[in-house]
Amino acid sequence: SAVISQKPSRDICQRGTSLTIQCQVDSQVTMMFWYRQQPGQSLTLIATANQGSEATYESGFVIDKFPISRPNLTFSTLTVSNMSPEDSSIYLCSVDEGQGHREQYFGPGTRLTVT
Amino acid sequence: AQTVTQSQPEMSVQEAETVTLSCTYDTSESNYYLFWYKQPPSRQMILVIRQEAYKQQNATENRFSVNFQKAAKSFSLKISDSQLGDTAMYFCAFMKKSNDMRFGAGTRLTVKP
Numbered sequence: 001s002a003v004i005s006q007k008p009s010r011d012i013c014q015r016g017t018s019l020t021i022q023c024q025v026d027s028q029v030t031m032m033f034w035y036r037q038q039p040g041q042s043l044t045l046i047a048t049a050n051q052g053s054e055a056t057y058e059s060g061f062v063i064d065k066f067p068i069s070r071p072n073l074t075f076s077t078l079t080v081s082n083m084s085p086e087d088s089s090i091y092l093c094s095v096d097e098g099q100g101h102r103e104q105y106f107g108p109g110t111r112l113t114v115t
Numbered sequence: 116a117q118t119v120t121q122s123q124p125e126m127s128v129q130e131a132e133t134v135t136l137s138c139t140y141d142t143s144e145s146n147y148y149l150f151w152y153k154q155p156p157s158r159q160m161i162l163v164i165r166q167e168a169y170k171q172q173n174a175t176e177n178r179f180s181v182n183f184q185k186a187a188k189s190f191s192l193k194i195s196d197s198q199l200g201d202t203a204m205y206f207c208a209f210m211k212k213s214n215d216m217r218f219g220a221g222t223r224l225t226v227k228p
Contacts, residue, residue, distance in 0.1 A: 001162075031214055042206060042218045043160075090158055096214055102148050102167075104216060106160035 002027050002095050004107035012113045013083055020079045021110045023093035028073035030096065033104065034066070037090040046091075049076045083114045119209050121219035128197045129227050135182075136192045136222050138207030144168075148210045149183065149190045154221075155203040163205070166190065197226045 003026040013019050023032065034046040047055040047068055055068040069077045080087050090111050094104040118141045128134035140149070151163040166174045166183050173181050178198075182191045194201055207219040 033214075033216075037158075042220050044218075045216065048214065092160065094160075102210070102214075103150065103162060103165050104210075104214075105162065106152075109158045109160075111158070 001105045002029060002097055004093065004095060004105060006091075006093060006107040006110050008110060009108065010111040010113075012115060014115060015084055017083055018079055018081045019083065019112060020077050021091050021093075021112075023076045023078070023107055025074045025095050027097070030073070032070060032076045033094045033096075034068065034076075034078045035092045035094065035106075037092060037109070039088070043092065046078070080112065083112075085114045088112060088114045119207055119217050119219035121207050121222050123222045124220070125223045125225070127225040127227055128194075130197055130199060132197055133193060133195045134197055134224065136194075136205050136207075136224065138190045138192070138219055140188050140190065140207075140209045142188070142209065142211075144211055149181075150208040150210065150216075151179070151181070151190075151192045152206045152208060152218075153201075153203045154206065155200075160206075164192065194224075199226050199228060202226045 005024045007022045032049045035043040037043050045058050046061045047057045049055045049068045049070040051070045051073050067079045090109045092106050092109045094106045120139045147168045149166045153161045153163050164174050164176045164179050173183050178195045180193045204221045206221045208216050210216040
């Protein structure tokens with residue numbers, strides 16, 4: 001399976017600032033996903049990032065708050081903008097390797113704390 | 116909308132024993148995929164096992180197996196010969212063909228020595 005890394009692994013940020021999270025994959029993948037996991041909760045899909053097109057956002061998530069870039073087939077970024085304490089979560093990226101596998105592999109996550 | 120329900124917030128099992136985690140889902144789709152993911156304290160999401168809805172045979176991966184009941188929309192995970200390293204949160208997930216994956220609330224499993 002693909003090896004996925006995320007940077008930073010954790011950060012503490014002040015209210016009103018923005019943080020960009022990077023997701024790097026060791027192979028080319030068509031589809032990348034960003035999830036949020038609030039404290040003690042399950043995972044919620046934020047958006048799907050496809051190379052060469054705009055990200056597709058799930059209900060409750062908007063591009064102005066969570067802009068996403070996907071410049072190539074191995075890399076994506078998620079920015080959490082104008083942060084508030086409610087944004088404190090783990091943010092995870094995942095990939096679908098395609099080729100009919102139909103399963104997602106996850107990065108190690110970024111733990112964000114907003115003060 | 117698809118929903119995934121895990122009715123057991125917490126479970127525990129003695130080392131070497133067998134435990135079954137429950138999962139039910141709701142969908143009108145006929146073709147889809149089901150997964151169990153494990154999230155240990157390191158928070159890394161690890162794919163445990165995968166089932167395709169069109170396959171009647173239950174998936175198995177070493178000590179992990181599923182009981183897939185399509186008509187009942189049930190997808191339980193059985194862990195045999197439980198090991199201390201199995202201690203983790205376990206998430207059941209449903210995915211349509213479109214890669215839209217939905218997760219259950221999770222079951223916290225503790226394996227006791």
